[in-house]
Amino acid sequence: MGLITFFLLVLFAITSFYLGYFRSNRVRVIEKQRPFSLDKYYGYYLAIWSVVPAVIILFAILIFDGFIVKNYVLSEFYSQGIDQSEISLLFTQIENTRNGIKLFNSEDEIIVNAVNKLNYIEGIFDITSIITVFSVSSLFLLYGYRKINLNFDARLIVEKFILIGFFLCSLIAILVTVGIIFSLLYETVRFFSQVPILDFLFGTNWSPQRAFVRDAADAADIENAFGAVPLFSGTFLIAFIAMCVSIPVGLLTAIYMSEYAKSSVRNTAKPIIEILAGIPTVVYGFFAVITIAPFIRSLGGSIGLDVSSESALAAGLVMGIMIIPFVSSLSDDVISSVPQSLREGSYAMGATKSETIKKVIIPAALPGIIGSFLLAVSRAIGETMIVVMAAGLVANLTANPLEASTTITTQIVVILIGDQEFDSPKTMSAFALGLTLFVMTLILNFIALRVVKKYTEKYE
Amino acid sequence: MSDHLVESYDKQLELINSNLVKMGGLVEQQVKDSLKALDDKDTEFAEEILKKDDKIDNLEKEIYALAYKIIAMRQPMANDLRTVVSALSIANDLERMGDHATNVAKRVANVKVSMPSQSISKIVQMGDDVQNMIKNVLDAFIKMSEKKAITVWDSDIDIDETYLSIYRELLQMMADNPETINGCAHLLTIAKNIERIGDYAQNIAEDIHFIVTGETLERKSDNAGQWEDLDIKT
Amino acid sequence: MSDHLVESYDKQLELINSNLVKMGGLVEQQVKDSLKALDDKDTEFAEEILKKDDKIDNLEKEIYALAYKIIAMRQPMANDLRTVVSALSIANDLERMGDHATNVAKRVANVKVSMPSQSISKIVQMGDDVQNMIKNVLDAFIKMSEKKAITVWDSDIDIDETYLSIYRELLQMMADNPETINGCAHLLTIAKNIERIGDYAQNIAEDIHFIVTGETLERKSDNAGQWEDLDIKT
Amino acid sequence: MNSNSLKISNENLKRRLNAERRFKFYGVIAISLALIFVLILFTNIISKGYSAFYRTLIEIKIEFNDKVQPEMFKQMSDTEINKLDLYSFSKKNIYSNFPDIEKKSDKKKIIKLFSIEFEEEIKTYINKNKNNLGNTINLYISASDDIDQIHKGNYSRDIPEERRRVSNFQLSIYDELVGQNKVKFEFNLPFFSRGDSREAELAGLGGSLIGSFFTMIIVLLLSFPFGLFGAIYLEEFSKRNRFTDFIEININNLAAVPSIVFGLLGLGILLNTFELPRSTALVGGITLSLMTLPTIIIATRASLRSVPPSIREGALAVGASKVQTVMHHVVPLALPGSITGTIIGIARALGETAPLLLIGMVAFIVDVPSSPLDPSTSLPVQAYLWNDSAERAYEEKTSAAIIILLSFLILFNLIAVFIRRKFETKW
Amino acid sequence: MENKVKVCVENLNVHYGEKQALFDVCMDINQNEITALIGPSGCGKSTFLRCLNRMNDVIDICKVEGSIKIDGQNIYDKDIQVEKLRERVGMVFQKPNPFPKSIFENVAYGPRIHGLAKDKTELEEIVHTSLKKAAIFDEVKDRLDETGTSLSGGQQQRLCIARAISVNPDVILMDEPCSALDPIATAKIEALMEDLKKEYTIIIVTHSMQQAARVSKKTGFFHLGNLIEVNDTETIFSTPANDKTLDYVTGRFG
Amino acid sequence: MENKVKVCVENLNVHYGEKQALFDVCMDINQNEITALIGPSGCGKSTFLRCLNRMNDVIDICKVEGSIKIDGQNIYDKDIQVEKLRERVGMVFQKPNPFPKSIFENVAYGPRIHGLAKDKTELEEIVHTSLKKAAIFDEVKDRLDETGTSLSGGQQQRLCIARAISVNPDVILMDEPCSALDPIATAKIEALMEDLKKEYTIIIVTHSMQQAARVSKKTGFFHLGNLIEVNDTETIFSTPANDKTLDYVTGRFG
């Protein structure tokens, strides 16, 4: 029915458009005066009247029809007093049968009956809903049509409608945030009802599978299993290593690019470095596993160090590489937005380039640069694939970058990959970790964006 | 004149110039007419001439207003500025020339018919020369010719000489025929008037020279007076 | 004068004004001196006076150059523009006044000692009045007082009247004593000169009025001539 | 006055100039480092992955017998042929290519030289040539992944036998085959059409390519219009107040929220609350759309902002309404920027892995999905999955998947650059 | 030959948020005249001008009080439609701002959205007439489909004038229309304005006193949001009644 | 009282990439005089000025040929150190560009990098003297550690002048130093320049002919990259030798 309804609607809309268009045109000719709006706006006006209510009704039907149909089809089963969970299984079976999927060889007569019933009711539903929709639409259309006269300004209504549409679109961003917070908070609250929040934040032992395996038999065990400190430490260790790579390289690159490089160099090197930012993280992860980790390992081996095959160092290094373009392009923007006049002012005093950079440009751009660092840190903390693939899964509390260590993101993935049991504290702990991550990055981003914005406004 | 000027700058400058030329033409006519009136001793014609002076005065005012406007609206520089400022002094000079010519006409009635036509014709002769000067100086102005201006400038010396001889003659005549004293005094003034017109033409020539070259001719400081003195001593 | 002007606008305007005042002072002195020379029939002193005319002429040139610069550099508007442009014509008038005064001095030598001192003293009397006018007009200029300027403007009528009576007297004398013809002719010119100085003072008063109010006083078109005519007819 | 010459440099200046040189040198080092990283990464991956684009084939001879005759195929349709059981026939024929081998265990080893699907390949050959089959046919069938790796030289033969997946015996057979010129390379077309498989030589990108395609289409359909319209509203119509400030901050923050959080959102809301089907491109698409939306909004707003106010004023001043002004003048001018942003956002979504892991697009899925509602994976997830597999051959596959992924990204970015260049307006 | 009053502004107060930009401005503007507005930077000239076609509505924080009557109708009345108002009160801006569309489309836009032309030919006629009135037709007639931004600055500004008059307004507002132009182009626009005033009432903001003196019949002087003096241009520039005005026109502003 | 020649430019040709910005410019600039450069927009005034302290080195595509001698020494010689050169040839820009540091630090910057002061007291003295010379000391002496950007436009520009003279240059280049300032501030800067020329050679680019007339002794007129005429300012503005110059100064440029 979807497609037919859709085409009918389009047809209806087009007809309404021309109805409005010609009506306006006729008014113009008869009254020998131009109406408030252009003819086409009367067209749009009617088209909106004809489509919008229809779409709303259709949506309503879409939401409720499944429910009604199901109730109708299953009504006799209810009366038979079949158990709730079985009924829903039954319905799946009915639907499957209708769609030609035979799970059971013997086709129950009840089922066949139900299928027929289902087909019947759906057919009726389709027809009645189409009729309702179009009759309601026609009523609205008529209403709209009668409103068209010389003193009626269709443009105002049409524009108001467009604006409402735009406004709704802009709300999606908020909905997303609300969705994030809701989905995270819901599970997190449930999690903390089982695991004390302080144990989570300050516990040093992270072994959720243990809690899972023992099926929450021992409450003390559960508490002991969800100490996130090793994850935090691992996250920060890796982020720290990454920043150690990306800040010097990124900042110096940005400085060189914006101050020293000839435009030809800049035009080739800049896009190449920015490729680094466009490379999917899974690629970095792979690179870390296949190339960097063995390299570090053999390097460590050659000087007698024992490096585990998955190490914070490898993950951190690669993550650092990944973040270079972040630091460099943000810093580059910030440095370039220092007005040329300041540079010239310094050169004109006889300062060398590096003096100008160190004493005038960097101090002037400092807030912005720090902002870019913070954004980079936030990025490093939230990075997932590299650590999942290269950092290791074992939560051990260590500051040794040569050992494997795990991060918040890794654990989220580890816990939630594949099928989960939704009521276990293990699964819920992933959401708690997610919320922690979200809050941490949110704070960092918020500060960084503020700083950067304030800074850029300064020179506008 | 329209309540405010909309023509472009060049048109305004042109207007100032054309007004000056027009004014010059009127002055020239005024001089010519008053000389004719003097020659013919035509008192009625002289009366008519008097009325024309207003026209010249009005043109001067117009030129002044125009120069003001140009300075206020257009920030003139270089030759434009010289043109505008010189226009002020040229207009002033032309107005004075007109006044002097009108003065001549005024005195026509007082010049007794019995006056010796010889000195009158000599005055008229001088008047013709001055008229020529005016014509030439206008020509120099129209063509912005610095050379012509210098020629005019030089020719003033002749006028001054003529004036001196007329002066001497008239004094002689007064001494000889005391009854002509009144008439001769008028003729004296008429001659002086015409001589002054020549002086002003010379001034204009200086201005033209300044407009064109930006350099000032040494302004002769009323030499006529000195010449008179010389004469008296003889 | 320094090769180019760096003082601010106001200083430049002040300079133009102070130069005008200076020039006015010189002219006043010149008039005073030549009258004294005439009164005393002091030829030597008269010779000295002649030399001072150059100063006045130079000041006029300076004012001109200054006005040029201000217009070129400062785009004057409103009363500033009036000041600058009027300065040009005031300077011009002052220069003419100076010339006329110098002319008086020049003629001192020609005024025979035998001349009746009565008309001379009458001329000197008129000269004093004119001198007063100059003083007042300068005062009006310094104070930029429109009222004072009008007073000066009005007082020119008296001068013109005095001039007419002197004119009549001198003609009478010439007719009576033909030997005084030469001297009287000079006195006539001297009187005319002084009368012209008065006229120019009147012009300046007009300019001051214009600077201050932006409105022109009706410029009297050489009324003196008409008065003369009237006289002659009687 | 300064009498000292412009040339004489004192100690101070020398020191300063040295500092200058040093500083510049650091910059060069940093840039070289970054560039070297790029270089290493690309050469590394390309060198590891390029060999996946061809595959090893071994020539064998098939002789038809009484039971299986060329004529019988002529009447049969393709499906009928596919349904035939030719396994033992095929196996025997393969053995007969190696007449010297007697031992059963050796025979098994021989079979292991070939792809596990050798029967299918023979059938396919028959299907293709059913009208002109001779009594014996020579055809190439795929080598097993181990032989494939050895033939490509990816797998060292020097490893001690017990740690090697290919026995010495198999190697000698392989060498013999090579000696007979019976081993060849071919472009690995199936790699692009097949779905995933537990057998490395059979695993293909087809499924994940289609999965990614569906995902991207959904991302495009959802994020572009919503992003565009939302951005238009925020930039052009919203009054500046607390609420819009909040939206603004919110969007900027959202753009920097880690992608995995979106995965949690997808899991928590789309799967658990709305009960949308797991592992499908639909859910993946919606999740990635939400992630891409802020990027598009920010890019669109930036390009809307770069349309000078004078254009707006020009339209308003002739009496256009605000909506008209925006729709007629501002949006057309901002569209290239918005599209560029969208492409870049989609490119990012294409390479995104983490959120998809959480919504179950990481399952092992053999079938190529036919609609966004079928379970599927995506390119980067496929790479991740293969990377997890132990077999050597998967390393090559992973790299190859990454090469394809990167090619797409580079293509997308080139398109974006092209659009930006083409429609770039300097105001 | 005093003209009829076209625009009558009474007690206009404008605030930008906390900041008051105009204080009790009252001013009558005559029909078919050019009125110039002068004053130091930031004194509220543009604000005043933009009140006349309610361009200030665009600025959220801008609050306008008082009445502005055009032909007796208060344009800040509730039931006034700004679009209609702006059709009647055209505007030309400081920087020429042609749409990045063809020259034809630039001029055709206004008539199109207001439905002033029944068909293609009528539209073309409107465009041509407007371009002719703006004295730019001859220069562009052979390339009406080139983009408007390809023209020189002066031509662009005339194109914008053509665009403004394409919807047949009564009043044209110009905010420093020549400040981005060279003297030659400025002279052309000034000549054009002189021509246009026969049909339209023109109000121009200008920084150049010389320009105000050149083109306008009346001049209003603003200072710190107050309309200090409005009078005949000649009077303003020769003998202004107010000392502030005098100080400003003589360049003595402190 | 003709002054000694300080800067001697010979056959200066400047290219920006393909585009030639200056053609065979020859010019002598006298010591302790103010020389003004005028000309229509884009004629190469700034380019010329920036050649004099090699600020154009900053622009990659800029190629300079010819010789510029300051005190007889060609500043484009290979072994010339630009840092030294710029110490001796200071520059003040169109838009005041104080560093976002304290007022003190702004002025101390130059002496610091060049090591002109032995100790803190000496540095302070240099700063104070420079501020005094730039006629801004009295206005800022109580707030030397406020940031330089907190000053008004005119003060900022004088601060920049103080900064320029803090390293004791011979020559000061000014590129439209007053174009961002109001008339009062402009007058102050002009007065300051008059003062400064006693010690320094000043070269100023200006768009305002009136300004050039006011401040400079000599004026050079550029057109399309050519130095059309250079002469005494009075001559340039009253009786220029070249018709182009005349057309430009009388506003008849076409």
Ligand SMILES: Nc1ncnc2c1ncn2[C@@H]1O[C@H](COP(=O)(O)OP(=O)(O)OP(=O)(O)O)[C@@H](O)[C@H]1O
């Ligand atoms: N959008 C705005 N938001 C806040 N204040 C504003 C805005 N526009 C103008 N103002 C303020 O209103 C006052 C008047 O501004 P307006 O633009 O009208 O001045 P103006 O006379 O046109 O100046 P200019 O000659 O520089 O164009 C100024 O103080 C300005 O700061």
Ligand SMILES: Nc1ncnc2c1ncn2[C@@H]1O[C@H](COP(=O)(O)OP(=O)(O)OP(=O)(O)O)[C@@H](O)[C@H]1O
């Ligand atoms: N960085 C640059 N790159 C390319 N061309 C340039 C550059 N700077 C200037 N030009 C060109 O060189 C010519 C001269 O420019 P310059 O800035 O010297 O002119 P100007 O006389 O200072 O103009 P204005 O009065 O507008 O400042 C111009 O045509 C300009 O386009």
Ligand SMILES: [Mg+2]
């Ligand atoms: Mg404004």
Ligand SMILES: [Mg+2]
């Ligand atoms: Mg420049």
Ligand SMILES: O=P([O-])([O-])[O-]
């Ligand atoms: O024209 P004058 O009266 O001054 O000789």
